[in-house]
Amino acid sequence: MFAAVARRLFGSANDRLVKTLDKPVARINALEPELIKLSDDELRDRTRQFKERLEKGETLDDLMVEAFATVREAAKRVLGQRHFDVQLKGGMILHQGKIAEMKTGEGKTLVATLPVYLNALSGKGVHVVTVNDYLARRDSEWMGQVYRFLGLTVGVIVHDLTDEERRVAYACDVTYGTNNEFGFDYLRDNMKYRREQMAQREYNYAIVDEVDSILIDEARTPLIISGPAEDSSELYRACDALIPLLEPEHYEKDEKQRTVSFTEAGTERIEQLMKEKGLLDTDSNLYALQNVSLVHHATQALRAHKLFTRDVDYIVKDDQVIIIDEFTGRMMTGRRYSEGLHQALEAKENVEIQRENQTLASITFQNLFRLYPKLSGMTGTAMTEAPEFGEIYGLEVVEVPTNVPVARKDNDDEVYRTAREKTKAIVELIEDCRKRGQPVLVGTVSIEKSEALSTILKDHKVPHNVLNARYHEQEATIISQAGRPGAITIATNMAGRGTDIQLGGNVEMRVRLELADVTDEAEREARRKAIEEEVLAAREAVKKAGGLYVVGTERHESRRIDNQLRGRSGRQGDPGGSKFFLSLDDDLMRIFGTNRMDGMLQKLGLQEGEAIVHRWINKALERAQQKVEARNFEIRKNLLRYDDVMNAQRKEVYRERLELMGQEDLSEMVGNMRHTVVDGFVTRAIPENAYPEQWDVAALKDNVKRVFGLELPIEEWAKEEGIADDEIRQRLTAAVDRQMAEKAANYGPDIMRQVEKSVLMQVYDQSWKEHLLHLDHLRQGIGLRAYGQKDPLNEYKSEAFNLFESMLGHMRETVTQVLAHVQVRLEEPPPLPMEPTPEQLHTIHEDPALAAAMADDGAVFRQGEAMEPVERTGPAPSSSGPVVRRGARQADPNDPSTWGRVSRNAPCPCGSGRKYKRCHGQYS
Structure with missing residues (x-):
């Protein structure tokens, strides 16, 4: 009651904040008569003056009033549109790094020109994020007239641009594009092998149009760069044929939680059907360890039939299952449900089943947009989600009053x-x-x-x-x-x-x-x-x-x-x-x-x-909607907690990767890795305070031979009087350093530096990709820890950290092993790996209504001589290492070094009859 009285007397916090903008608006209006008198060239020259003032130490806030007045005058001359006072206020709110809620028809597109121009004066670039390519093109051409008139450059990022076209667009003062394109370019840049190949600049400031749609509705939609995995389309079809044979008592469906599962009777029935169809051994049961894949396929087929409805959740068009965005009603072309659900829907609708994918790189929109030092957004509806914007993104929502009072009558x-x-x-x-x-x-x-x-x-x-x-x-x-x-x-x-x-x-x-x-x-x-x-x-x-x-x-x-x-x-x-x-x-x-x-x-x-x-009915419905919104917010927040763990690791990996790209000589880093590997071998074989007879000399010798290819008299060293682990460590280090020094002397330091960099970055990427897959698997089962009275999130953080440490250790050993066995037979430096093709870029869609764990489909990207994306066919890189060839000679079936470049789908030169990619061409 007292709060209501206070609001009537003093206005709400939102009203008071908007009122503080009256004075800057009056100052902008006061400049209008002066700017009207300027010629076009004089108005355009103000951009140069603003930039000079910034260089001399003034801030963007110091320039705001004059810059906004300049943009308004330019818009009048170019577009024939003059910013209303409330639009000026909206622009100020966006410049402050907040969300401006402005009703439909209030001219949000024009409002954005004010903060975009002001922040672009710094020369660091401004991104304007739209929900589709049509709006990105339209707005870049329409509002771009204002920016170009004032001497700024404008670019647009849409699908099917070349890398060079993207670099040019990102180098502009103002860049329009969709959230998908900005996200994909971020991931692709962090898969490049030279800095000059990267398209994006360092992030500065972004304005997100329809901010609620992008930062809330699509918050669970990770962007994923992926490639094809093993084909199991026939198993999807086989499982799909079984679901119509089930009765209602065979499954439990919860529409509120949007889940479905087999009952005990259903498990027995599906087992019986699988045995009849030959999918399951007669003496086995569905939940035996070796039948995990069958459980997965059967569960996804059940979900496809009982939870997803054609023309509601998806449509079938051009022999494809296309997801329908539940919030906008738009087709989400190119997006796919993860964990085989999309394949199950394709089997259900009897269309071509596309192969599953494996993750190479991924990021959620939540973590993508939190990379911007300054972020703002605009929409017609954000106040209902204000708590989420504040907690997740640190964004305050400000409701901007309409230019003319709303005359619409909203009936009960x-x-x-x-x-x-x-x-x-x-x-x-x-x-x-x-x-x-x-x-x-x-x-x-x-x-x-x-x-x-x-x-x-x-x-x-x-x-x-x-x-x-x-x-x-x-x-x-x-x-x-x-x-x-x-x-x-x-x-x-x-x-x-x-x-x-x-x-x-x-x-x-x-x-x-x-x-x-x-x-x-x-x-x-x-x-x-x-x-x-x-x-x-x-x-x-x-x-x-x-x-x-x-x-x-x-x-x-x-x-x-x-x-x-x-x-x-x-x-x-x-x-x-x-x-x-x-x-x-x-x-x-x-x-x-x-x-x-x-x-x-x-x-x-x-x-x-x-x-x-009755208005009471409206209130009751509103309360029901608030409960659903709160539940969905908790789901998104919980998912973000898990994704933040991977995000911290991703930022560290990408930061180190960027440093690697900027260095030409990585010999010191490679040397440190080599010494760390030797130290680890010795520490495991010779525990602290252990007697010589307790040393595992055989394991130490095997490891040295496996990784370095060296036959060293370690047994004799261990028998020497008074020898200790430090002495053995020094001898091993000297031996492996000598080996690498001889390689560098034989091949030349320049070629060796190129080989080291190429191998290091390939293994780095391969290790990160495998780590993503491990995190996915960890996430899928971590919820079961709650049964042991343990917090799944804390368990996930702990194990994810251990996996990350393990990844770094494995990477050091693999780099050392490959370099120790590498054979260089090329005059020219070995090429760096190629980046993924556009066909490998996918958006994996998580059904927002499902509270299931976020486990993105994944990808493997093989970096080898053929430079193609392929299936993974083995464990870590073998001891033979990449062979970089020199010259052409007669191909010897028994000597792979004589084969030269072999097409991945050509018969293997060894005479096995298999394709090269399935034989000697596999990256094992």
């Missing part, structure tokens, strides 16, 4: 007993709006439900448009004209569409479509004027009819998604209305409501076709 929800009654009420409302010439936007939660409603409207002969993942290409056109009189548009979710619904229609879109073939300028101008007049008349007619009416066919788990749909109406003070229709059959009501609700409504005398409408 209508709750019906059945979906049939609800649908009937929705159709009646749509027909009523259409008679009055009021446009309607109908929001559904899935393709299936949008098409079901479309069928009903067709039966009622109501003309309409459908916007969902099936009609993705027509998106901009459909949305731009959804405000015309009487227009009915059905859409699956409305997040991040990037196109406003303007009452009466969109002039520019109509001109682009209707006048595309008109070349005569006079005719074009006349027809454009006619379109403008027609749209203006239509706009007035729509306003009289009540503006755009938004109809929600059910509530989403997240309030933010509902708010995004509502926010499409009432832009810039336009009239509008919204209402959500619910039934007890809706997923949210069915899963999170109570089973007694239907009986209670009948007792209250609710008749067929009647609805409950």
Whole structure:
């Protein structure tokens, strides 16, 4: 009560923060008359002046008022758009490294030009992150006019660019691109072998458009660089054929947690079916150790059939299973569910099963964007997720007031007993709006439900448009004209569409479509004027009819998604209305409501076709949504705790890798590795305070022979009077140093330095890739430690650290072993490994509703003479090491050194009849 009174008297914390921006806005406005008088060249020259002032010690904050005034004047001249005062405030909030919540239609794209220009003056680059390539291209061209007018360079990162084109784009003052492209480029850069090959500069400042979609909805979606693993498509098909033979008592399904598992009877049934099909030995059981793969495939097949629905969670298009983003309704082309789930869905839908992948490099969007020293974002809906933004990213959310008060009327929800009654009420409302010439936007939660409603409207002969993942290409056109009189548009979710619904229609879109073939300028101008007049008349007619009416066919788990749909109406003070229709059959009501609700409504005398409408219902639904949001936040936060462990290791690996790339002479590092390996051998063979008869001399000799290829009289050394471990260590160190010095003398120091660098970086990458796989496996089973009263997270941290130490030890030994056995037979320096091809870049998608452990699919990248991605066919690199060849001579089947370069798919020259990649070409 006291808090409410204080808010009325002094305003909320948000109001007070926004009010502090009034003075800078007044100072910006005061500069406007002065800037109007400047010529274009004089206005452009202010950029040079700002940069000089920064070099002399002034800060960006010192320049903010003048820079913002300059951008506003430039936008007026170039775009014909002048920033409103509230847009200036939004720009200041973004410059402060916060999230600006601005309603739909408030011009967030234009707002971004202010902080982007100001921060680009430092010369360190600014990234503007969008949700798709269309918006990245559009905004870079549209807003790029302002930056170029003021003398800044603008680049855009989209799919299919070459490395050189990416380097040029990242070198620009302002770079637009999608979150996927920025993330992939970060990973690819950290797989390069020369600094000059890297595309990105050091991160400086990023503005994330639709920040809630990218930093919240996609927070569990790791970006992964991967390659194909072993093919097991037939096993997926075999397991898929068994699931339809199960009865409901054979599995338990929890829709709230979105999990499904075999019951005891189900396990017996699936075992019986597998034995009948020859998948399982008759004397074995499903959960025997050797049948782990069968359990995995059967479980994923069960999930594919019982948890995932076609046209809701995914669609089938062009013989591919394509995921549907539950938050935006968009197709997520190129993304795949992990852990074989996508292959199970492909088997279910009887399309081509693509091979699984193994991870070479990965990062989550959470950890990617936390790499930026300064980060900000903008969206129409962020306040509901403010706690998560604050805790995970350290970002404060500030609600920016609208330029004109919102005139939209948000009606209370209508709750019906059945979906049939609800649908009937929705159709009646749509027909009523259409008679009055009021446009309607109908929001559904899935393709299936949008098409079901479309069928009903067709039966009622109501003309309409459908916007969902099936009609993705027509998106901009459909949305731009959804405000015309009487227009009915059905859409699956409305997040991040990037196109406003303007009452009466969109002039520019109509001109682009209707006048595309008109070349005569006079005719074009006349027809454009006619379109403008027609749209203006239509706009007035729509306003009289009540503006755009938004109809929600059910509530989403997240309030933010509902708010995004509502926010499409009432832009810039336009009239509008919204209402959500619910039934007890809706997923949210069915899963999170109570089973007694239907009986209670009948007792209250609710008749067929009647609805409950009360603000208490709205409050109850909001509380249910808050509980779901809190649960989902806990899931994401818990996953991030685990990912932070790997992220700390990843940053360390990438930092050291960057240092390696910058050095030409790594002989000292390689020497230290060699000495550490020798020291480890001696320490294990000769424990402290042990008697000579307790020494494991045989193991020490075997290790020295295996790693260094040296036959040394270690037994004789051990029999010498008074010898100790230090003396043996010194003799071994001297022997291996002498061996490497002879190699360097034979091959020349320059070639040896190149070989050392090439081997070190190859083994470094191979070791990191294997470490990622080990972490995945560790993560999958770590939750079981809770049964032993141990904290799984602490156990994971401890074991991950031990695995990391083990990886470093294995890497040192492997580098030493390969260099000790390497044979150099090339005149030119050995080539550095090639980076992954674009085909190896994948985004692995974790179903946000599943609380399962995050275990990304993985990849192997072989670095050898053929320089191709291949399957892994053995353990660590063999003692023979990479053979770098010199010259051409007659190929001897018994001497691989005479074979030269052999295609990976060619028959092996040894005469075995197998392919080279399956024989001598394997990297073992």
